Amino acid sequence: MGRIGSEPDHHFPEGLIPRCIYRDRQDNFWLTTAFKGLYKIGSNGDITLFTKENGLSIDFQSSVLQDHENNMWFTNEYTGLCKLSNQQLVYYPEYKPGVTVNDISVTPSTDSVWLYDGDHGQAWLALPHHAPKKFLIEKPLGSG
Numbered sequence: 001m002g003r004i005g006s007e008p009d010h011h012f013p014e015g016l017i018p019r020c021i022y023r024d025r026q027d028n029f030w031l032t033t034a035f036k037g038l039y040k041i042g043s044n045g046d047i048t049l050f051t052k053e054n055g056l057s058i059d060f061q062s063s064v065l066q067d068h069e070n071n072m073w074f075t076n077e078y079t080g081l082c083k084l085s086n087q088q089l090v091y092y093p094e095y096k097p098g099v100t101v102n103d104i105s106v107t108p109s110t111d112s113v114w115l116y117d118g119d120h121g122q123a124w125l126a127l128p129h130h131a132p133k134k135f136l137i138e139k140p141l142g143s144g
Contacts, residue, residue, distance in 0.1 A: 055089030
């Protein structure tokens with residue numbers, strides 16, 4: 001890595017206001033937006049836009065994560081999970097029957113994944129080589 005100021009400037013696309021910014025292990029930046037798709041900005045400055053037209057379930061994504069196999073996962077508050085693997089997007093409306101994932105998180109230095117389902121007041125802890133554990137949320141956010 002060069003000195004600060006020695007790298008060329010890169011710019012976000014004009015008018016883009018990111019909701020979430022995620023840096024993956026390949027030094028790509030992923031930017032979620034409010035209904036303008038999902039942007040991948042490569043370490044060389046190349047920009048790829050993912051939208052409903054090329055495979056996202058909806059143009060609004062709220063969280064991003066990279067799993068230990070380098071797959072990229074995207075969630076939103078409306079339609080569930082999308083997975084990007086080998087440049088192919090796959091959509092999962094439900095993690096399992098009755099579970100709509102609204103947010104996803106990985107604990108650093110582990111393969112454990114937290115899946116949050118605000119629609120049904122539950123969270124799931126997915127552990128490698130074990131059955132997922134379900135946690136009930138007594139009073140989900142926004143329930144009054």
